[in-house]
Amino acid sequence: MSTNETSQSELFTxxxxxxxxxxxxxxxxxxxxxxxxxxxxxxxxxxxxxxxAVEVLKDNRFSKDxxxxxxxDQQNIFVHNMLFSDPPDHRRLRGLVQKAFTPRLIEGMRxxxxxxxxxxxxxxxSQDKMNLIDEFAFPLPIIVISExxxxxxxxxxxxRLWSNSIIDATSAEHSEVxxxxxxxxxxxxxxxxxxxxxxxxxDLISQLVVAEESGEQLTEKELLGVVALLIIAxxxxxxxxxxxxxxxxxxxxxxxxxLIKQPELIHNAVExxxxxxxxxxxxxxRWASEDIEFHGHHIAEGELVIVALDSANRDEEKFKDADVxxxxxxxxxxxxxxxxxxxxxxxxxxRLEGEIAINTLLRRFPDMQxxxxxxxxxWRPGMIVRGVKEIPVQLK
Numbered sequence: 538m539s540t541n542e543t544s545q546s547e548l549f550t551x552x553x554x555x556x557x558x559x560x561x562x563x564x565x566x567x568x569x570x571x572x573x574x575x576x577x578x579x580x581x582x583x584x585x586x587x588x589x590a591v592e593v594l595k596d597n598r599f600s601k602d603x604x605x606x607x608x609x610d611q612q613n614i615f616v617h618n619m620l621f622s623d624p625p626d627h628r629r630l631r632g633l634v635q636k637a638f639t640p641r642l643i644e645g646m647r648x649x650x651x652x653x654x655x656x657x658x659x660x661x662x663s664q665d666k667m668n669l670i671d672e673f674a675f676p677l678p679i680i681v682i683s684e685x686x687x688x689x690x691x692x693x694x695x696x697r698l699w700s701n702s703i704i705d706a707t708s709a710e711h712s713e714v715x716x717x718x719x720x721x722x723x724x725x726x727x728x729x730x731x732x733x734x735x736x737x738x739x740d741l742i743s744q745l746v747v748a749e750e751s752g753e754q755l756t757e758k759e760l761l762g763v764v765a766l767l768i769i770a771x772x773x774x775x776x777x778x779x780x781x782x783x784x785x786x787x788x789x790x791x792x793x794x795x796l797i798k799q800p801e802l803i804h805n806a807v808e809x810x811x812x813x814x815x816x817x818x819x820x821x822x823r824w825a826s827e828d829i830e831f832h833g834h835h836i837a838e839g840e841l842v843i844v845a846l847d848s849a850n851r852d853e854e855k856f857k858d859a860d861v862x863x864x865x866x867x868x869x870x871x872x873x874x875x876x877x878x879x880x881x882x883x884x885x886x887x888r889l890e891g892e893i894a895i896n897t898l899l900r901r902f903p904d905m906q907x908x909x910x911x912x913x914x915x916w917r918p919g920m921i922v923r924g925v926k927e928i929p930v931q932l933k
Contacts, residue, residue: 548583549576554916557818558860561585561848570834576920581841582834587852587872589832590844595877597623599823599842606824606839614723615703617762620770620821620879627878630763633748633755635882637685637741643885646681650890653680654897661932666908669928673898674779675772678890682771686764687740688729695725700769705919726761741767771883774874777816777924778807778891783898784914784928785810787907789862796864797903800896806864807891811873812850813862818923820844820875846872847923902932 547553547560564571564585571583584590593599600606602623603616619630657673667673679693702718730746737743742764748754755763786793796806822841829836836842850871851859874881908929915926
C-alpha cells in the first residue's frame with residue numbers, strides 16, 4: 538500500500554479525531570504536501586510541515602475569498618467577513634472591528650474577566666465535581682463576547698447550538714441540520730439588528746450597524762457575516778484552549794504542580810497549550826488563485842489547500858521535543874492563531890481569558906482530577922476546532 542493510500546485511510550477516522558498526531562508525524566516525514574479527499578467530497582491538499590505552513594498562510598496566491606471561488610450567488614452568509622476575503626475587502630472589514638480588540642482595550646478587561654471567572658466558580662457552591670466545558674470553559678468566553686457585541690447573555694445556549702452546528706458541518710450528512718440552524722441564526726441576527734437600529738448603544742454591533750447605514754462600510758450580507766464570525770470565533774477558540782489546556786495539565790501532573798507553585802508561568806503555559814494541542818486544528822479554506830508549483834507539487838488553479846496547524850505545531854524541525862508538554866518552553870512561534878494578514882483578531886482576548894481561567898481554576902481547586910480515562914473522552918467532529926465535548930472533573 539502506498540504512503541498516499543495509507544494516510545488517506547487514516548485521515549478523518551474516529552481514531553484520527555481522538556489522536557491525530559501519529560498520522561501527522563507520518564505525513565510530515567513522508568508526504569508533507571498531501572493530496573487528499575476531504576470529508577465534504579472535494580479533493581485538495583493538506584500542508585503538515587511548519588515552514589510550508591507559514592509559506593501558505595502568507596502567500597497571497599492562495600485566496601480566502603469564497604465568492605471569488607464559487608461565484609456571486611454564494612448563499613452561505615457566514616463567509617461574508619474578513620476571514621473569507623482577500624484585500625482590499627479584508628482590510629476594510631477587519632478595520633471595522635479591530636479597534637474593539639486592541640491589546641490595550643483587552644488588558645483593560647482583565648479585572649472584569651477575573652470577576653466572571655470567580656463568579657462561575659462561586660456558583661458551583663459545594664459541588665465536588667463538574668463538567669469543565671459546560672460549567673466553566675464555555676460560559677466564560679461567551680459572557681465576554683456577548684458583552685462586547687451587546688447581545689443578550691440569556692441567548693448563550695442558542696449561540697452554542699448554532700456555533701457547534703456550523704463548525705462541525707464538514708460532511709454531507711450534517712447539511713440539513715446546518716441549514717436549519719444557519720437560518721435560525723440569520724433570523725435571530727436580523728431581528729437583533731432591527732432592535733439596534735431603533736436604539737443603538739455603545740456596543741460593537743451598534744457600531745457596525747451604524748457603519749452599514751452609512752452606505753460605504755458594510756453590505757447587509759457583510760453585517761451578518763461579520764457578526765456571526767465574531768460570535769462563533771469569539772468563544773470557540775477560548776472554550777477549547779481552556780479545555781485542552783486543563784486536560785494537558787491533568788495528563789501531566791508535574792506540569793500542573795509547577796504551575797500551581799509558580800502561577801507567574803501562566804503566560805508561557807498558555808503558549809505551550811496552544812502549541813501542544815491547539816484549539817484550531819486546521820486553517821479555514823484557501824484556494825489556489827492560479828496554477829502554482831509548490832515544492833515539487835503542481836497545485837492547480839481552484840484547488841483547495843488546508844494547513845494542519847496542529848501538525849505544524851508538532852514539527853520536530855521547528856520545536857525541540859515537539860511531543861513533550863513543557864510549560865517552561867521558551868517563547869514559541871506556534872501557528873495556533875494563524876499567520877499573515879489573517880492572524881486571529883481575537884488572539885489577545887483568547888490568551889487573556891485562558892490565562893485567567895486556568896490560573897483561577899488551579900488556585901481554587903489545586904487537587905482537581907479527571908473523572909474518566911482520557912481515552913474515553915469524546916472529541917468533537919469537524920475539521921476546524923479541536924476540543925472535547927465534556928471533561929468531567931473531581932474538584933476536591
